[in-house]
Amino acid sequence: MRLLYIANIRLPTERAHGLQIVQNCEAFAAAGAEVRLWVARRFQTAELRRAADPWTHYGVARTFQIRRLPCLDLLPLVPGRADALSKLVFAVQLATFAVAACLGVLFARADVYYSRDPLILLCLSLFKPRRRLVYEAHLLAQGRAGRWIEQRVLRRVGTVFTTTRHLAESLIERGAPADRTHPAHDGIRAARFAAPQTVAEARAALGYAPTAFVVGYVGRFQTLALDKGVGVLIAAAARIEGVTVLLVGGPAEAAESFRVQWSALGRSAAEFEYAGQVAPDDVPRCLYACDALAIPSPAGDWFAYHSSPMKLFEYMAAGRPILASDLPALREVIDERAAVLLPPQDVTAWAEALRRLRDDPTLRSSLAAEAKARVMRAYTWEARARMILSAIGDAHLEDSL
Incomplete structure (x- = not known):
């Protein structure tokens, strides 16, 4: 299975999601998938500019590829702010990354397009079949625009994974298919x-x-x-x-x-x-x-x-x-x-x-x-990856019948 993971993150990052994503990519590869990770080419903090490459920094095997996609990153101009301007700047960064990802996908073949970002999946759903799109949800969307995007993504992706059972139940209430929404708790690299x-x-x-x-x-x-x-x-x-x-x-x-x-x-x-x-x-x-x-x-x-x-x-x-x-x-x-x-x-x-x-x-x-x-x-990443790939495979099989 060729799995393309698209994540709008800095890499490396001081936040836990970077470690989670990289360790999951390693686990997917160990479970037999051919894995590529696409991340945003964003301005890095001074400390992390001195860090080693992502594989070395996170201590994972080089069993998957990493590609950085361009975006308009003005976030360093509004550090630590949570006002309307910072939200606009983030929206611009996310939108330009989503465009770059969609353009890249036109020339990159994969069996599965995997993301934690609803906007990216919504864009991909315009030209990729439902069964190939996988959403890993970590929170409920807030605000009118976020809810609008989330509702459409839940209808247009083939499989949904969540990090808690309660989140899975909440997304099912919002329209996610119950038979294709699976809790997948976080874990550890043993x-x-x-x-x-x-x-x-x-x-x-x-x-x-x-x-x-x-x-x-x-x-x-x-x-x-x-x-x-x-x-x-x-x-x-x-x-x-x-x-x-x-x-x-x-x-x-x-x-x-x-x-x-x-x-x-x-x-x-x-x-x-x-x-x-x-x-x-x-x-x-x-x-x-x-x-x-x-x-x-x-x-x-x-x-x-x-x-x-x-x-x-x-x-x-x-x-x-x-x-x-x-x-x-x-x-x-x-x-x-x-x-x-x-x-x-x-x-x-x-x-x-x-x-x-x-x-x-x-x-x-x-x-x-x-x-x-x-x-x-x-609760190891290896067990999680096997479960996720199995559920994706089952969904593909159902869609082919």
Whole structure:
């Protein structure tokens, strides 16, 4: 099967979707597909201009091709803004990339055109048969224009995959074909976690204190302009003596605000570690350096039903106990046997859970063991790729009958 994945992203990128897409392309290739990835040729950040090529940066095999398509990228002129002008600039960038992708597709043969971008699929549907178009949905469209595009895409693609069951149900309600809409949870690249380290080994490599009880958070501190609840973790950890917080990710300005919050709560700066945005291959070591890992997501609809944080699966693979907000989307993957599930934004409950984990090594071990066994059994990119390719093949077979 020749699979062409079209993604309107910078590559490399500091955001999790870059890692997700690249690891999925590697997994599709390992499952037998001939894979090409087309991304936007966009202005890169100063830090990532110094990064290696995408395969090396993300630590994946060179089993798929990458091509960069032109677009009109004015986004650096409106950094960090979320006003009408920035939305217009993004729309121009997306539209010009979609045009470039459609022109490229005219001269590129593939059995499957795979994308997370509804506008691209809508354009492709004008001249490509339905059975060849595959939509991987990560959120519900918002606004009149977004809903209009989404409704047409759901009718014009052959197969839809979603990262949560709740998102699949929501898209079916919006018109996606029920028999061709499949949940496909995120996962992990098992090879990244093939050489686990003890807490002591990881901390020695990173230069962190060997004796503190460290609770970690890895990832972006905001998504879709929504706060991810890290402030709740800071407030809870500050109540428990002997707990150190480790943050990995960005942006750095947000991390600095959390450092100020930590100090304002009377805690020592020595008990707050910020590692910055680390290379993908360094993430496992940061996870191994922690005694517990946190997903303090708030309770809004996006987090409750449609968010599938990649950090969840990597936390599970790292073999460390997890504290997570008790949300339906997370419960699709974990339960009380695999994590401590807590009311979102309840600082007191989070503080007590941290105290309990700090004082109960048996509980830490049992939660971590169950979570690791579960992710290795059911949530690898390789298993996901096989399921997706099988579902696409079944849809092709039905259309040919």
